Amino acid sequence: MSLESKEKAFYQLLGKIAHYTEALHLLYWDSRTQAPKKSADFRAETIGQLSSDIFNMKTSDEMRDLLDVLNKQKEELSTDTQKALELAQKEYDENSKIPKEEFKEYSILQSKAEHVWVEAREKSDFSLFAPYLKQLIDFNKRFIQYWGVKKTPYDVLLNNYEPDMTVEQLDQKFGALRDAIVPLVKKIEASPNKPDTSFLSKSFPIDKQKELSLFFLKELGYDFDAGRLDTTVHPFAVTLSRGDVRVTTRYDEHDFRMAIFGTIHECGHAIYEQNIDEALSGTLLCDGTSMGIHESQSLFFENFIGRHEDFWKTYYQKLQEASPEQFKDVSLEEFVHAVNESKPTYIRIEADELTYPLHIIIRYEIEKAIFNEEVAVEDLPALWNEKYKAYLGITPPNDALGILQDVHWSDGSFGYFPSYALGYMYAAQLKQQMIKDLPNFDELIQNGSFAPIKEWLTEHVHKHGKRKKPSEIIQDATGEELNVQYLIDYLTDKYTKLYLS
Amino acid sequence: MSLESKEKAFYQLLGKIAHYTEALHLLYWDSRTQAPKKSADFRAETIGQLSSDIFNMKTSDEMRDLLDVLNKQKEELSTDTQKALELAQKEYDENSKIPKEEFKEYSILQSKAEHVWVEAREKSDFSLFAPYLKQLIDFNKRFIQYWGVKKTPYDVLLNNYEPDMTVEQLDQKFGALRDAIVPLVKKIEASPNKPDTSFLSKSFPIDKQKELSLFFLKELGYDFDAGRLDTTVHPFAVTLSRGDVRVTTRYDEHDFRMAIFGTIHECGHAIYEQNIDEALSGTLLCDGTSMGIHESQSLFFENFIGRHEDFWKTYYQKLQEASPEQFKDVSLEEFVHAVNESKPTYIRIEADELTYPLHIIIRYEIEKAIFNEEVAVEDLPALWNEKYKAYLGITPPNDALGILQDVHWSDGSFGYFPSYALGYMYAAQLKQQMIKDLPNFDELIQNGSFAPIKEWLTEHVHKHGKRKKPSEIIQDATGEELNVQYLIDYLTDKYTKLYLS
Known part of the structure; x- marks a missing residue:
């Protein structure tokens, strides 16, 4: 041949x-x-x-x-x-490298464990889930041996989601991030300048939320000839092919933020996959390069565009028209502050932009302890609660609001959580560079001119698919390796302005 | 083992x-x-x-x-x-039995031929399509040799869609049917008692058509926990699994019949597959037993229920409420006559219940001529037009309204058309028996009590899936083999009552 x-x-x-x-x-x-x-x-x-x-x-x-x-x-x-x-x-x-028989056993365990986790969360009883979690951890420890330990065992799991990522790097980045955010969160807690958020939970007609979701997708450059928007319980974006990247969202009559910011978030994921170089179609390279870079795109759209005050200078009126009663006494400034409210909460997926990374860092530190330091499964709820107290100043009243809240571990997905916070760091670093190339960034947002922003992201991120590793994307786009300082600066500036000035 | x-x-x-x-x-x-x-x-x-x-x-x-x-x-x-x-x-x-290489060539030809057929139909130019049709016929003639000729070559093709069906049988049944319908169509043409159909094309709001389509599906016993209704261009029902049998329909603002009768038609197909014995799930037997029996179920629902005057005694008011302007001056009797209008037309899929079988018989006779009597492809349009003149009294003014109207031949589907008329005959024979078992059939229809009708069909047809051959279904359900007289009697009674009494 x-x-x-x-x-x-x-x-x-x-x-x-x-x-x-x-x-x-x-x-x-x-x-x-x-x-x-x-x-x-x-x-x-x-x-x-x-x-x-x-x-x-x-x-x-x-x-x-x-x-x-x-x-x-x-x-x-x-x-x-x-x-x-x-x-x-x-x-x-x-x-x-994993023996077939073992992989099959693991698949069966995953499926059982998820059912047990659902029950354990409902009953808020960690002891039900603990034996399954222990088995899942043991399997993964064996898998690490099969795959070959890197610098530390946990490095191997990190690499499943973020190629070449190490505990050494994350300890440094997440440490710096945690040390910057924790005092800021405390200062904000003490600030008297709290937004009024009562209007957020007023009724917002679902058909109007739907119209707006479609509208924002179009505005932001999502290609409806290569996708659709549908309704689901846990929103996601999914790629069938490069010409068919679908987004989903959910509608809560008493919390329009679910649909609006959720749709904009998924839009970021989808625009990534719609704009990978066509030449890569049908190969393994036609995919986002890592979970972290993927999340950088969704967070870029959700936070740097969707929660940007200049965005709402243009679109707030449209929102008001969709639900006039709700917003009639709410000024633009009050609205922007409310949708950027920051306060410590128990549940990760409900967390705001500032406290969110702390939820991730806690999970990272616990996973690292499990795989590198051999902490006992039964000690995990106490460790979880200690860290919430230390970083967020709150102690979960039960395991449903604590260690049982996320599905990931029940699926054996260890090493996945850090991608979410990596996404924040990547996004902030990309934005820093974008502002150099597009100095009128804020103005573009205010004018609803998203094309140059999308083009910049396509040029530096989207089109490469898996041709470049995450570290290459960041190095080539910004001229330096991952630098957590951009996210720290962004969060400090934004939340100082909102709460402390 | x-x-x-x-x-x-x-x-x-x-x-x-x-x-x-x-x-x-x-x-x-x-x-x-x-x-x-x-x-x-x-x-x-x-x-x-x-x-x-x-x-x-x-x-x-x-x-x-x-x-x-x-x-x-x-x-x-x-x-x-x-x-x-x-x-x-x-x-x-x-x-x-078909050599792989030959099958591949045939697949490529099918795909090309369909494109050429689209163009030929648009231009109403049979000569464009003729060389492809000739090749498709030649392939099928070879396939017949590979499969092994039965009594006649065309019998082999019939068997692909209707197990054990023969030219001998169809010549007899279709001959009798044709000889009964042709004079009836002529008498109706001459009758002064024509319905006013002008209201049919008035505007009927599409959202109301949609509501009614969903409503009728529910009324008739379609299980929405095991299916969905969606919109498409060429309606169909499709089975993903026994618990997921989907129907589709189309909406024409100026012809509500498309959606209403189309949905009821697909409902019949879908109820068949939703009610096959669960034990057959995941095997080749969990499927309708033949195209003909399948069509008998859709036609049963469409014609014997949906176009039954007693059906509209209950539901006409609902239709009137959905489009009040359209029906305000139309009596129930006028409505029933209009939706049962019979007149010769060129296009099969627009034909009424009475003339429809003639469209099928013409195709059957031509296919039989192609495979058993070696008629030349270039002579087919003339043969087509002659038969339309002889049976329906009209001559297609061009090939787009004649021999080029159907997609089937471009796909190489020879032997498929007869199933449609077989479906009519099966349906009429089943109904005849059902009336014996459920003497209050008309009353059930009028009361919207479709459950006993569905149960009868499930017991005698649906549940068996492919466990029984079509001939066994008919024999076991009605105590005799296929008998065309039931359809002849039904059509004669119905159309005499509508037009000639």
Whole structure:
């Protein structure tokens, strides 16, 4: 077989994986937005079937043989093919190193653990979930051994979501961030300048929320010829193919922020995937490069655009028209302060922009303790509560509002949480550079001229897909490696202005 | 391997096929109801991938080996497994007898031919389509040889859609039907008692049509926990799984009949598949037993319920309320006559209940001529027009309104058309028996009490899935083999009453 025909066979296999992924993602999306109730059991099996087919293709003998022959002539391949090869090799290694029987047991455990977690959270009883959590941790500790320990065991898990990320780096960045935010949160708590937020929970007609969600997606540059907006319980964006990136949102009559800021958040994820270089379509490279960079895009849209006061100079009137009774006595300034309210809360997904990173840092420190320091599972709720007291000044009254609040661990997703805070840091650093290239950034926001902003992000982030690693994206876009100071400065400036000046 | 484990492996393979079919049908449904424009190219490839995977599973060595070993111990298997085995064997034989290379060429031709047909129809130029039609016919003639000629070559094609159906049978049934309808159509044409249909095309708000479509589906017993209603261009029902059978419809502001009768038609298809015995789920038997029996269910709902005058005794008021201006001067009797208007038209899908079978009989006679009598492709338009003149008394003014109107031949679907008229005959025969079992049939319709009707159909038709062949369904439900007289009597009674009494 010539090199050319081997390369062709390799791309055919990647293409097949991409087509199966489209089918799988459609099944997933459909189940979460619109499938009828009685579809559930058969559907779950169909999703299981296709997932395992994709897993099998990625770890097949065919894949191994293609990787082997292509790796021998790697320097003769195009850069893109080399990148695809590296990625396929990485996935092959990660997946094939776990014995099949063990992986199957783990899948069954994941599914059981999630059900137990739901019950434990409902009953606010950590002891129900603890034995499952312990098993999930033990599996992951074994997986770390299979994959090969890096500097520390937890580094291996971090790498599953953020290539090349290390405990060493995160200790430094998250440490600095925590040390900057904790005193700021305390100062804000003590400030008498609190916003009136009572109007936020007034009735906002759902059909109007829907109209506005569609409107903002269009304004921000989401391409409706390559996507749709639908309703779901836990909003998400999902890519079926580069020409079909769907967003979902939810509507709460008494909290319009869910839909408006939630939609803008998912818009950031979706615009990323709609603008990956078309040449990468149907390969493993046609995807966001990491969870952290993905989150940087959603947070950029949600916080730096959607919660920017200049954004509302243009759009507040539109919001007022949609729910006149609610906003009739609320000035623009009062509105902006209210939607940027900061105060310590128990629940991560309800946290504001300032306190949110502390929720993540707590989870990071606990995960690190689990995998690098061997803390006992039964001691975790106390550790959780201690950290909430220390960083946020509040102690969760029960485990449902504490350690049981997130689904991630029940799925065995350890090492995922840090991506959320990394996304904040990446976003702030990208914005800092963008302002240099687009000095009229605030003016663009105020004019609703988002095209130059989207183009900048496409040029520096979106189009590269997985061609560049997260660290390369940041280095190439901003001329330096990840620097937490930009986020610290941004949060300090914003919240000093809102609360302390 | 024990018999039990071979049987298990067989059902696992059927299950895998069923799960792939769910994914494929969801992709298909999504593309036709809601997928964004730019999804099309990648989606077409994904559909191609899964279709060919299903084809490959059905003709795999694994399937062949399982069929071989299970057939040797067939008498030890359950009746259901024997049926599944027979069906899998039939599909294996049909599909594996065509050389792979030839099948691939044929698939490419099908796809090209459909594009050419679209253009030919637009330009009303049969000569553009003729060379493709000739190739499609030649392929099918070869396929007939591979599959093995039955009594006549065309019998083989009929069997693809209606097991055990023969030219001999259809010549007799269709001949009798044609000889009964043709004079009736002429008498109606000459009758002075024509309905006023002018109100039919008045504006009927689309949102009201939508509400009514949902309402009628619920009334008729469609299970919304196991399905949905969506909008599309060419309405269809599709089964993802037994718990997820979706219907689609279309809305024309100036022809409410499209949505109302179209939805009721698809409702009949969907209720069939929602009520197949649950034990058959995930096997090849969980499907309608033939195109003809399927059509009998949709036509039963559309014509025997939806166009029944007693149906409108209950629901006409609801229709009037939905579009008061349109119906304010139209009596119930006038309404019923108008929606049951009969007159010869060029286009099959716009034909009424009485003339519709003639459109089918014409296609049957032409297909039979093509495969059994070797008529030349270039002579087909003249043959078509002659038959329209002879049976319907009208001559299509061009090929777009004549031989180019249907998509079926461009897809190579020869032998499919007869199912539509078979559906009419089956439906009339089933109804005849149902009236014996439910003598208050008309009263049930008038009271909107459809449950006993649905239960009767489930008991005699739906639940059996592919456990019974079409001929067995009819024989077991009615105590005799297919008898065209019931349809002739029904049409004669109905249209005599409407036009000639």
